[in-house]
Amino acid sequence: MSASAPIVLALRGLRKDRRTERAEHYSLSVPALNVRLGEKILISGPSGAGKSTFLDMAAMALKPDAADEFFFFPGARAGDGKACDIAAAWMRKDIERLAMWRKHVGYVLQTGGLLPFLNAEDNIRVPSRLLGLPAQRDKTERMAERLKISKLLKKFPSQLSVGERQRVAIARALAADPPLVLADEPLASLDPENARAVLGMFMDSIEDAGTTLIVASHATDLMENMNFRHLILETGARDGKASAVLRAVHE
């Protein structure tokens, strides 16, 4: 990734206040963050710090309480610099527009997040179908081969192990060539050996696709030497409230 690569996600002054079981009020802040195409970002921090909350906001699935700037550039890969003003859309409660933009983000959840009534192949094809992309069977087969799920394509999620589900979810997240892929603790449900294997395949696929990845994970040791920009959610107290601030580790 070069410093001149187009920006995929740009945000400033992002804040989310929420109630948690441990603290009555909790505040998550992101002072500033620019994410460029092809960049790999690792977000770590203690449990409950707000890693998933941040990813949900980045995925346009959760409304922030404040944002000075919050832009998404879905056409970054095609050289289209048009910005989607996520903050303005949330302000206008333009839920349908946000849903439309979400089609351009891949999201890998902790346990896959597959639709139980579709087989693996159909799950993988949902984003492409929503975007009206032509069926690319050979591309799906290549990706399935890389993720070692070729023989699992006709199986339903209930017939797959957790690791297999994760691999199908990775394939789905990458299927429509999104400019941004988010992954929330993708290895948390896997044993160390399986986690290492899935991570390897995941990273290979990301490199192959040339896309952007933001991953939230506790398993930072597994991701050493993988060229991640490491951000951490620092927890503390501000104005008598528990808070977490997203900062670069080597800043």
Add this chain to the structure above:
Amino acid sequence: MSFADGADSSGRVVLGKAWMRSLVQALSMALSDYRHEALFSACSVFVLAAVLAPLMVLLGVRNGVISAMTDRLLRDPRTLEIIPVGSGKYSSEWFRGLSARPETAFVVPQTRSIAATISLINPNQPNLGQNVTQLIATAPGDPLLERYGLPEAGFVRDEKNADSLYPAPLVIISASTARKLAVPVSPRELEGSAGYWLEGRVERVVQGRREAAGVNLRVAAVLPPEAVGVDAVFVPLEALAAAEDYRDGKTVPLFRALAAPRAEKRREAAPEKFEDYSASLYREREYASFRLYARSLDAVEPLWKWLTAREVEVYVKVEEIEAVKSLDHAFSVIFGLITGAALFGFAASTAGNALAGVRRKSRSLGLMRLLGFPGAGIVLFPVVQALLTAFSGAVLAGLLYLIVAFAIDSLFSASLPGKAAVCSLSSGQTLAVFAAVLAVSALSSVAAARQAAGIEPSEVLRDV
């Protein structure tokens, strides 16, 4: 891939092709989920069929035998008859006015009752003697004869008197007359090669001298005992009028003189042309009475009012009419209540199923929302599934109905008059049931659709 997909150059969302594509995908998801949960879907279909099939059978029975029975009562000519009290003077014009009224189903003039009798003799059973019988006028479309599927009265060639210049009346006799004269009742015996013939005799006194005239009558049919309780013979108006005219001392066609001087016999052999006589009956003649039937129960009152306004005293069967109307009303209310209760149960069950389905599938629906499905697609998800259940359940209920209706008809149809269908639904009624089921299902799933629309992806993401 271009970001412009689904948005125009200014970034406005284009609710066109992209939106429709997403909607189609959402429908496809709903179908996939419905198929994936085959057992659950089948149970919902069976539950619906279990509610709907008995309701369809009930409607079929209401439409079949009970409707037929009520209809028979509603159209019973005896209930619809308006009987004049006493005699009057009713002109041809008066009859034309009455028959032109929309409430009138049938009207035919009737002569003075004192002149409307005839003595009948069965030449095959001479030892039975004469039977004095009431002459009643009839004409094409007589509701009493039509109700029992009997042929119309009329005229036929006089097979018993080849020299006769006139045709012979074709008549229908009452059951009691048939019994007293030993006339066979079965149409096969009546319609034998030469037909079944009776001799009629009318008497008069002219200048102190007793005279008699005779006529051959061919029996076309015998009315069942419940139709008429007295000795009666239903004849064309010409025969009735001829009997009255003969008694009034006139020379008439149809009747040939019996037991009279030879000269007079000759004189009366050809009084006038039958066609001229027949035509005159509908022109300048006045009648003392009439037979009148209303078109329906609701038509009785307007006719009664019309007649009363013209000072014609009549008798109508008010109590019978009220009884039949209240029976019809009671049936309608009972079936309405049963249908209402069943529809309410069906709507509640559909709404409950759809709501429970949305609760159960909230994770999948939230995930679909995260993947970028439009809100309309998520709303359609439970509606489409409810409609699928409704359609499949209605088809299954329709099949069950056909089986049960066939069984009911096989068991009971033979015991009904005319072997009418005991349980029947027309194609229009079946379509109406299907449409009602689909409409109720769609309406019942609105609450579930609203709940689905409110699902936020962030609320369910951590659970998937």
